[in-house]
Amino acid sequence: MFRNTCIGLLIIIAFGACHFNRKAKNNTENSFDTLMVKDVHTLSNADSIAMQHLDLDIKVDMDKKQITGCAVWTINNYKSAKQLILDTYDMAIDSVFVDGKSVSHSLDTQIKFLGSALHIPIGNGTKLVKVFYKTGRNARALQWLDSQQTHDKKHPFLYTQSESIYARSWIPCADGPGIRFTYSAHVTVPKWLLALMSALNPQEVSADGVYDFSMDTPIPAYLMALAVGDIAFKGIDERTGVYAEPGMIEKARYEFEDVGKMVNTAEQLYGHYRWGRYDVLVLPPGFPIGGMENPRLTFCTPTVIAGDRSLVSLIAHELAHSWSGNLVTNATWDDFWLNEGFTNYFERRIMEQMMGIGYSDMLWELGYQDLVDNVKELGATSKDTWLKLDLKGRDPDDGLTDIPYEKGSHFLKLIENTVGRERFDRFLATYFETHAFKTITTEAFLNYMDTTLLKDDPEQKKMIDIDAWVYGPGIPANCPRAGQERFLRVDGERDKFLKGTPPATLTTLEWTTHEWLQFLRKMPADLSALQMKKLDDAFMFRNSGNSEIADLWFIMSVRANYSAPYPKMEQFLSSVGRRKFLEPLYGEMMKTPKNAEMAKRLYEKYRQNYHPLAQESLDKMVLKKG
Ligand code: BES
Ligand code: ZN
Numbered sequence: 001m002f003r004n005t006c007i008g009l010l011i012i013i014a015f016g017a018c019h020f021n022r023k024a025k026n027n028t029e030n031s032f033d034t035l036m037v038k039d040v041h042t043l044s045n046a047d048s049i050a051m052q053h054l055d056l057d058i059k060v061d062m063d064k065k066q067i068t069g070c071a072v073w074t075i076n077n078y079k080s081a082k083q084l085i086l087d088t089y090d091m092a093i094d095s096v097f098v099d100g101k102s103v104s105h106s107l108d109t110q111i112k113f114l115g116s117a118l119h120i121p122i123g124n125g126t127k128l129v130k131v132f133y134k135t136g137r138n139a140r141a142l143q144w145l146d147s148q149q150t151h152d153k154k155h156p157f158l159y160t161q162s163e164s165i166y167a168r169s170w171i172p173c174a175d176g177p178g179i180r181f182t183y184s185a186h187v188t189v190p191k192w193l194l195a196l197m198s199a200l201n202p203q204e205v206s207a208d209g210v211y212d213f214s215m216d217t218p219i220p221a222y223l224m225a226l227a228v229g230d231i232a233f234k235g236i237d238e239r240t241g242v243y244a245e246p247g248m249i250e251k252a253r254y255e256f257e258d259v260g261k262m263v264n265t266a267e268q269l270y271g272h273y274r275w276g277r278y279d280v281l282v283l284p285p286g287f288p289i290g291g292m293e294n295p296r297l298t299f300c301t302p303t304v305i306a307g308d309r310s311l312v313s314l315i316a317h318e319l320a321h322s323w324s325g326n327l328v329t330n331a332t333w334d335d336f337w338l339n340e341g342f343t344n345y346f347e348r349r350i351m352e353q354m355m356g357i358g359y360s361d362m363l364w365e366l367g368y369q370d371l372v373d374n375v376k377e378l379g380a381t382s383k384d385t386w387l388k389l390d391l392k393g394r395d396p397d398d399g400l401t402d403i404p405y406e407k408g409s410h411f412l413k414l415i416e417n418t419v420g421r422e423r424f425d426r427f428l429a430t431y432f433e434t435h436a437f438k439t440i441t442t443e444a445f446l447n448y449m450d451t452t453l454l455k456d457d458p459e460q461k462k463m464i465d466i467d468a469w470v471y472g473p474g475i476p477a478n479c480p481r482a483g484q485e486r487f488l489r490v491d492g493e494r495d496k497f498l499k500g501t502p503p504a505t506l507t508t509l510e511w512t513t514h515e516w517l518q519f520l521r522k523m524p525a526d527l528s529a530l531q532m533k534k535l536d537d538a539f540m541f542r543n544s545g546n547s548e549i550a551d552l553w554f555i556m557s558v559r560a561n562y563s564a565p566y567p568k569m570e571q572f573l574s575s576v577g578r579r580k581f582l583e584p585l586y587g588e589m590m591k592t593p594k595n596a597e598m599a600k601r602l603y604e605k606y607r608q609n610y611h612p613l614a615q616e617s618l619d620k621m622v623l624k625k626g
Contacts, residue, residue, distance in 0.1 A: 037441060039176040039332045040392045041165050043108075043117035045085040046174035050076040056171065056185040060195070060228050062156040065144040067135045071172050072128055080124045087168035087175040089115030090136035096120050097130040105131075113395045115168050131172045141166035143286065143611050150229065150284040151302065152247040155193060157229035157284055159299065161292060161611070164333055164396040167221035178331045178439040180218035187211045189228045196243060196281060198225040198294035203233040203241075215295070217275065218437060220329060225294035227281055236260045244282035248302060252282045255305045255312065258354065262316055265353045270323050270346065270429045274436070278322070280315060286577030288611035290314050293321030293343075301578050303547035310513040311548065313351050313363060320346035323432045331439040333396035337387045338445060341408015348409070357483070362514035364413070364482035369521065371406035371475060378403070380474045387411065387470045388442045397613075411469045413480045418460050419453060427453045442470060490518045498524070503538035513546055520552050525559065532562035542568045551581040558588045558595055573602050577610045579617065586622050596622075 051073060058069030075084065088107065096105040098120065108117040120129055135142065145157040160170060168175040189195045191209040194202065199213035234253040235241040237260035244252040263278050280298045282305065291300040291314050298318040304311040324342035344367065352360035378384050378401065387408055389399045416424040431448065440448075446466060454461045468476040493506045511519070520541075536542055541553040542565035554569040556562075569585075576582070589599035603622045607615060619625040 037178055037331045037439075039178055041114065041333055041396050042087055042174060042176035042179070043085060043111070043114055044087050044174035044176065044179070045081060045083070046176065046179045048079040048081045049084055049122075050078060051174045051179055051181045052076060054171070054173070054181050054183040056183065056187070058185070059188040060158060060190075060226075062144070062158065062190055062193075062228070065137070065142075067139075067142070067170055068133070070130055070132045072130045073173075074128060075122075075126060077122055077124060077126050081122065084120045084122050084126075084129055086118045086120070086131070086172045087115055087165075088118045088133075088172045089140065089166070089169035090138040091116075091169065091172065092134040092136065093118060093172070094132040094134065096132070097128075098122055098126055099128050113165070118172055133172055135170050138612070139166075139169035140612055141169045143288075145229075145284055145286060149286055149609055151245045152230060155230040157227075157245075159227040159229075159283055159287070160225050161288065161299075161613070162224050163222040163292060164400075165222070167224045170226075171221070171224060173221045173224075175221040177220045177222055177329050177333065180220050180329075180437065180439075182218050183213075183215050183224070185211075185213040187213065187226070187228075192230070193228050194231040194243075196227045196231065196297060198223055198297055200276070201279065201297060217295070219295055219326065220439075223293070223295050223326060225292070225297065225299065227283070227299070229284075231281070233279075239263065239277050241277070241279045242282065243279060243297075244302075245284065248282055248305070251305050251307070252280075252302075255307070255309055256280055256315065257309065258312065259315055259319075262312075262319055262350060262354065265350050266316075266319055266323070266346070269349055269353065269425065270432055273322060274327060275322055278319060280318075285575040286609050286611055288577050288579050288614045290578060290580060291318040293318045293325055295322070295326050303576060303578055303581070306513065306546045308546075310546065313347055316350040316354075317343055317347040320350060327437065328432055328435040329439045331441040331444075333391050333399055334389045335440070335442045335445075336389060336396075336399050337404035337408035338440060338442060340404040341387070341412060344405045344409035345412040358486050359512070359514075361482040361484070362486055362512070362518070365484065365487055366514060366517060366521075367402075367406045367409065368479075368481060370402045371410065374402035374406070375474050382473060385473045407469070407475065410475075410479050414469075414478060415449075415453075415464055417480055418464055419457075423453065446470065486515060487518045490515050491522065494519055494522060497535070503535050508539075513548055516546075516549050517552065520549070520556065523556065527556065527560050529560050529562040532557060532560045533564065536562075536564060541565070547572075547576065547578070547581060551585060555585055555588045558585070559591075570602060574606045575609065577614055579611075579614050582610070582614060583617060583621065586618060590621060 053074040055072040058067050060067055093105060093107055096103050103121055106119045110116045141160045141162050143159055147153050147155050150157045165175055167173055185197060187195045189209050192205060194205050195211040197213045199215040202211055230245055231243050232246045232249040233241055233243050234249055236256060240260045240263060242252045242256050259280060263273055267273050275296050277296055279296065280300055282302050283299055285302050287301045291298055300314065304314045320343045324346055325339040330336055330338040348360045348363050351363055375385050383390060384401065385403050391399050465476060465478060493508065497503055497506060541549060544550045544553065550572060554565060554572065557565045586599050586603065589595040599622050603618060
């Protein structure tokens, strides 16, 4: 009850434009301009105060696993608010100064998911608010790795993951995607370690462990990022490069050879890349997600390093966010498909340009299969299968399903097919240009499309049936489907195997990862252990260095009670922390009592290697906790 009233009181409805000096306008207008937006996932009152600039001065203590320091906010109190309210999560606030004077602050009790609101009294003309703080042990954004948990096993490592609402666990801030600010940071780390942020970055270790960063382009808090570790750099071309642990850097450099070309390709599609450099940081294996589009510096899992550049569409995805997401940002997490659906679409357009349509068709088809499975899981009538989500009172990460990604991108593909590629591309380029550094709601996007792209053609609009896609469940009947040419050949080979042809004689030469995935995904669910063995002996799936194939193979092995790959599976589970791989694999094990025992044993053994967010979901699944 308390929680609901509290949320209710703090829900913010922001109206209209703002009237004050140019600089302040930049960082406010884009948050809430023409929109009427309420973001139920921030406790801050940034609707009435412009959060213009953040100046961070922090020390990273790798032994204590704690960040301490201060955050100085330059604000414009243009509505004469009496207090500034910031988001925090599991954080100790030591002291607060307003324009140099000490003030008494108060910290509310913690609200589930959202954390504690920090109240700071301010005056009409307040400019600077300085907060001294320490992070807590449950800071959800931070993963502290002991040296044993890194690739090279020599030095500890720290990285942040701020999306969706975890920035507040390492910076007291106004933590909503609609609130943008510029930042600078002075970061002290143990000597010999390199510090990197979503900003202008060093390429070498400093002598004293001190690093200064600046990000002059306004970004929302979920794009704040920091990594500290034994990290090396290698350039790709003049504006792109790769960071990784020294023992990984050569492999990473090889894998990402085409990243420079990727940026050029993306620019040809939808306009100038606005962020200066584009670098990729390969994290240690426990990174819980595939990639994170931190501006100027994508964070990515080492599981994309397959050795043959076959999984680099993930980089295309994170790069595409430099337009869809980082430049034009979803106003609230209910509009998440505007970030991920556009990015998925853009990713596939980049891959089509670079690898040909046969290749991107495979990405589309695998995505479509994920969509079908996910709708089945969520329930065909579930509101969680709408594009426009309703995450009020929930963890925004509940919206992190295949729906925003796949239903979102298929919706855009349908629009492309309906209006024609040329018109759609022109529309998208103008959309990014017009909304650059702004946030947008689903409604504002639909309205924009209505008054531009679809203005003169009601017939086309009817054919698309926007409402069925955005405010309706499941997969609409007019969902487009990609060409199946390469996969039909794969299906043919699978049929032959199922009719008894020895696998070694199948035509699999030059198959890419995606063909192998199609080959395995569509195997019948009741494949016998003997059939599994035959496939494994011929294709050595259990030794696959390709994380996508290995994970699927382990899942199939558990299903068929085929135990030869179990030692490899254990190795995989001991290091890989990517939730996309862990959850389905542990989930498969939980289906029978005997395998559930194995799941529990393995999970308890390797739990400490996983990210707090992965632990949270796996505790529920495997240990039935929470
Ligand atoms: N921005 C997302 C990751 C994210 C979303 C983290 C929401 C936390 C909350 C990132 O761009 C992403 O989509 N990553 C995908 C990879 C992609 C190729 C689909 C992932 O991590 O699997
Ligand atoms: Zn994404």
